[in-house]
Amino acid sequence: MKLLLDTHIFLWYITGDSRLPAVVLPLIRDPANEVYLSVVSIWEAIVKYQLGKLLLPQSPDAYIPQQRQRHKIESLPLDEGSVTNLAKLPALHKDPFDRMLLCQAIQHALTIASVDDAVRTYSAHVSILP
Numbered sequence: 001m002k003l004l005l006d007t008h009i010f011l012w013y014i015t016g017d018s019r020l021p022a023v024v025l026p027l028i029r030d031p032a033n034e035v036y037l038s039v040v041s042i043w044e045a046i047v048k049y050q051l052g053k054l055l056l057p058q059s060p061d062a063y064i065p066q067q068r069q070r071h072k073i074e075s076l077p078l079d080e081g082s083v084t085n086l087a088k089l090p091a092l093h094k095d096p097f098d099r100m101l102l103c104q105a106i107q108h109a110l111t112i113a114s115v116d117d118a119v120r121t122y123s124a125h126v127s128i129l130p
Helices: 007-015 024-029 039-050 060-070 080-087 096-108
Strands: 002-005 034-038 074-076 111-113
Touching: 002 007, 002 024, 002 096, 007 024, 007 039, 007 060, 024 111, 034 039, 034 096, 039 060, 039 096, 080 096, 096 111
Parallel strands: 002 034, 002 111, 034 074
Antiparallel strands: none
16 A cells, blocks of 8 residues: 555654554554655644644654654655646645645555545545545
8 A cells, every 4th residue: 555644644653642543553554555754744844833833842844854764654755747736636625735645645646644524525536544
């Protein structure tokens, strides 16, 4: 399985948060799966950190990449093909970070791990867990 972690799923995973759905944990840990964190999630974390909406033990520009590497999660860059998918994505949700993650999932045939109800409205367009 090729799995793209929504920002909150990644943060819950690295902190051992009990809100992480039980079905997601073994999928992230399974070495047979390809697990990704998008650079879009780093962008989102930095913005929310600067606005005071996200508390982290250190600045996200250092903390998120360190944790991603520590947990052997691959980085997913933002590419032109993903961005152009935005023109075809229905406007079911207005969050630009989530919409770009959806575009990346479509472009790269990834399953998104997210509990965000707004993201889940796109289940007809992309595979979403849990």
